[in-house]
Amino acid sequence: MADTSTAAPATGQAPGRRGGRKLANTAMRLASPLAIILVWQLASMTGLLSPRILAGPSEIIATAGRLVASGELITGLVVSFLRVLAGFSIALVLGILLALVSGLSRLGETIIDPPIQMLKAMPFLGLLPLFILWFGIGEAPKIGLVAFGAVFPIYLTLHGGIRGIDKKLIEAGQTLELGTFGIIRHIVIPGALPSLLVGVRYGLSVAWLSLVVGEQINASSGIGYIITYARDFLQTDVIVVCLLVYAIMGLLTDGLVRMIEAYALRWRPEVIA
Amino acid sequence: MSTLVDIRKLHRSFGGPAVLDSIDLTMAPGEFVALLGRSGSGKSTLLRVLAGLDTAPAQKLELPVRRSVVFQEPRLLPWKSVIENVALGVRRADARTLATQALADVGLSHRVDAWPLTLSGGEAQRSALARALVREPKLLLLDEPFAALDALTRLRMHDLVFELWRKHHPAVLLVTHDVWEAVALADRILVLDQGRFIKEIRVDIDHPRRRDDPRTSRIEAELLKELGVEPLHA
Ligand SMILES: Nc1ncnc2c1ncn2[C@@H]1O[C@H](COP(=O)(O)OP(=O)(O)OP(=O)(O)O)[C@@H](O)[C@H]1O
């Protein structure tokens, strides 16, 4: 998940540069990670780094190939992905509903905002034991943890976005006699969309993080289950492969939201340019 | 003469002294009225009441239902294309056709599908004008619509507004700081000061009005004096 933040600035500044310089820059940035991998590989081959502590890169690649070929990894991935999808969908619907109510009415804000601000302060991963007590050890606590973690960024950013809408545009809507629903539809929602999409991206990274934690406990399927199983047999190569899969999934879903963002916010000059 | 706008004893204050102090205002259908006044004299406050954006007690407040407003800023919705913005002004099945026509009227046929944030200041303001006029308003309220434009563009906008007024013939209330703008366009000029009209001038001069016409110069000088500005070449 940490890759998301380090990778973003590198690609973000790329368009402004010329091709050659960009390539040289990329090569420079790759040099250090490649050197680390090389040292890691050498350490593993010479026996300096025991596979019980951490498997070597070549071994990890081979294991990845084996896990993909056996179908184990894909099945686990699908299960994990469906958990994120379910949990995140709940968070999205709930977060948007709460933010709309609290963003559009003072009464709604008074009722909804304070408890959410309080719950937000809670270290939500610590809620897992409670979730297990409430929901048992099946899918529910895992999906619940994902939903619980992701709902806050979605609510907070959308609520802020709605509150931050230019009052002058609302007035323009009034003079055009759009009515309350017209103003919500044509002004409030599209105006708050940029904020919502930021929340969605942040919420997705929280969702994957919650899943990693939730799946370590009592999982009988999914990537987390593969990790737990591997731990019992000291298969560090399998653990690393699974962690990489989490990271890749995080990057892919983030990229998907970026694509949606680029389309939905194409009216912004920086996107047009 | 029939009246379109009839306001009696309109009063508005924001806690302190009255911003609008028992104002009377009548306008005939199709009449072009310019409203001048120092900064803070209550021009926008009056316009906002007429636009229905603000409520204030009055003995009588007779207004046409179909009203449109253009503000100093275009206030286009940045996430809708120019034509979608204009079409938002009317809720009819042929809104797009009407919007296309309205944009042609303001000379923006080539920018129909543009995003508002890519428009120049003048183009954005012309789109706002199109969005206001597509509603075929009986009363068009303009709050310093050209104040943010450069002098040359502003002069072109005067011609455009005049042309559009001739074509659609709404009553217009134009708030402005530009004395020549008022003299060039209006049938009647009102000066607001400390919540009251302190001056009313009828401008019975044929269009197009020329700035070197002694009659317009006289009115300009008179207004400037009323606004507390002594013209340099009086
Ligand atoms: N919502 C408000 N709350 C408090 N005071 C207000 C409000 N709106 C306007 N005022 C006050 O009313 C007075 C008149 O304001 P208004 O905006 O009508 O002036 P104006 O003639 O349009 O000035 P300008 O030429 O600078 O636009 C000002 O003193 C202003 O501070």
Ligand SMILES: [Mg+2]
């Ligand atoms: Mg004003």
